[in-house]
Amino acid sequence: MRFQHSPAIWNDFPALVPAALYAEGITPEVSVADRVPAYAARAAARLATASESDLPEIQAWRRAFSRMGLKPTQYRCASESLLRRFRKEGALPSLHLLVDLCNAISIAYAVPIAVFDVSRIARYLEVRHATGDETYLTFSGETEHPAPGEVIFADAEGRAHARRWTNRQSGLSAVRDSTSNVLIVAEALHASAPADMDSLVATLTTELNALWPVTPKSAVLTAAEPAFDFAGD
Template identity: 65%
Template sequence: MRFSHSPEVWRGFPALVSGVLATDGITPDTAVADRLAPFHDMARARLAESAEGEFPETQAWRRAFSAMGLKPTQYRCASESLLRRFRKEGALPSIHPLIDLCNAVSLAYAVPIAVFDVAHVADFLEVRPATGTETYTTFAGAEEHPEPGEIVFADASGTAHARRWTNRQAATSAIRDTTSSALIVAEALHDSARGDIESVITALADELAAIWSTGAKSAILSADQRAFEY
């Protein structure tokens, strides 16, 4: 398997830093609430000082969405959406221990984190402009075709595993109770992205080891290192 961003993405967003982590041995019957509490506390502390829309991490993604021709308050990056819900409701619903972990770390560091069941990804995953022929499946089971030029996570079969870059993942490779192997992708565009993404990947790797006793292969991708083999 290979994960990468296309040359078009790097040309358009040269400040991008992406942390990628591949892991296996995932099970659905693990209690993680105590492990997540420190990350939730980090998010609460930041939100007590300012709203998520004022975070530099969020503002960088809003600029990127505007550059893609999207209204940033209509199509929010995943971390902004999570932080907004967390600020209003004080908690997030539990979905699956791996998703809960990734959501908690996303809240703490205010960066979008996607997690894919690699059993449902064909050969590779590339973040690239859509051709318009890709197929995206919603969680309600409807099929959509991304607009040409829209940034998607696409595999060898032409399946779009996420639309509008970090806005919305597909049902196709969503984590489920049968998931054992996963690919986790964190992305950032703000000034301190490199250090923050390194912290995110370290936190995720430490928690995976503590919760599932599993190792992980990881990499930090940038304009100088653009692909991850796993």
């Protein structure tokens, strides 16, 4: 299997720094309760002196959303939405232990992180512009069709696993207790993204190693080396 961004995405967003990790053997018999607070505290410290919209990581995504023709205050990248909720409520809801961990790391770095159940992805996952023929399954079970030109995560069967780039994932490939093999994708556009993404990948790798007997495969991608090849179901 392969994860990549299309040449058009790289052309439109040359500052993009994506990272991808693949791990097998994820099980629900662990707890992340003692690992999440440190990342939440890091996010809280940043929000104590600035709102999420002032953070350079979020500002970069707002500019990207504007370039895509989306109103940034209507459609937010996932990390901004999480930070906004965290600032208002002081905590994030528990969804799935791996998602909870990745959400905590996401707000600590202010970078969108998506987690996909690889068994629900057909052959590859590419961030590209929609043709208008793709299908997107909402978490409530409804089927939508992204508009032509919208940036989506698409597989070989024309299924969109995320809409509006980093705005919202699909219910189709959301992780659940039966999920074993996962693809984790983080993307950034801000000035210090190259160094920050190296750190984020190291953090994710350390956490996965600590929780499960897994050795994730990972890569920080570039326009020159845009593809991440990994084994799959």
